Amino acid sequence: MKHVIDPLDLSVEETEALLDLAGDMAENPAKYASVCAGKRLATLFYEPSTRTRLSFEAAMMNMGGTVIGFSSADNSSAAKGESVADTIRVISCYADICAMRHPKEGAPARAARYSRIPVINAGDGGHQHPTQTLTDLMTIRRRKGGFQGLTIGLCGDLKFGRTVHSLIRSLARYGGVRFVLISPEELRVPEYVIEEELKAKNLPYREVEDLESVIADLDILYMTRVQKERFFNEADYIRLKDSYILTGAKLRKAKPDMAVLHPLPRVNEIALEVDDDPRAAYFEQVQNGVYVRMALMMTLLGVKAC
């Protein structure tokens, strides 16, 4: 039974195959319209995340499957004190595959130990979010044709932003990329990520505090939101939330083919004027997210297109 808890649960070869499949789904959606007929997805969302949940549900419905689930812990038996281990054993009787979001880190990994169906981590607190990483990889690959030689800027909350850590780890496996880590001192990439991923693999990186001074060097600019729910107190959040905002003026200094990515939702870190710029790739990312989730579920379920 294959589960995807961490983006690195998929080898580079598996990731490439999955991105190829997702790319084909984008080109030929009709070919996959009923590959999951008779299959059921359970979306177990212990905390709200409308977009990720709907993306999973849309992905399954695009393939002719059905969906059950809950969208907050209040609506689930977790409110009665049921453990994750028990919940997944029950859900295994109802569905063929499950996507789990949980505020506690490691909850999907816990579920995977007891599950009889594939478990996909749809975000566990500030930890991992593998389908977002696959979405990011697909968007970069479609925009740039690959990863080699790219200078990738990651901007904003690099400490609590799980998408950032997952993306660094995944790109580090490909090698041949350079990272520019743009954040305030308080929100830098954790030391263990730098040591284990960048230093250990001899990948060039630099840490800077100013977006404008480095934007001209970037092929990819990955913006992140400073997330209120990751802070222990409101004062720190208010002090740092507006630190890094991408505006049209800043974008004028960037390469004409740079791509701007964002896991969304944005608050104000990308000015609305940027949306119409061809370099804005974040809504394209949302669409790619549906394709990678389709490809991932199809792969984990072991179904084939006719």
Place this chain on the structure above:
Amino acid sequence: MLNIDSLQKGVVIDHIEAGMGMRIYDLLGLDDLDCCVALIKNARSTKFGKKDIIKIEGDIEINFEVLGFIDPNITVDVIDDGRIVEKKKLVLPETITNVVKCKNPRCITSIEEGVDHIFRLCDREKRRYRCVYCEQEYKARP
């Protein structure tokens, strides 16, 4: 002076930091053994001043791996015919279960009932472990 007979056959776990003997007794599950077990607390030690010692009599199968995590200074001698026939080399185990607790308040282990606290070795040289759930780091003592 308290005297405990030397073993003819069994295992001596020596150089345990004073006060840690009972914890090691529990971790190794010695309570479940039928054979004769002696836990000596605060024995005189030229090296440490005080130490704990555990002597287990008989031919027993115990997994001593966890001792490498608890304290690499501990020695494990296998005794036969009153002589040391083997000095077990303690190495860091690949995983440790319910030896230390994950201290990350955001980890699923902080709320889930009946969950084992499992850490996996991620860097043998630096003696670093990570929680299998949230990847919180734990450094084994040098």
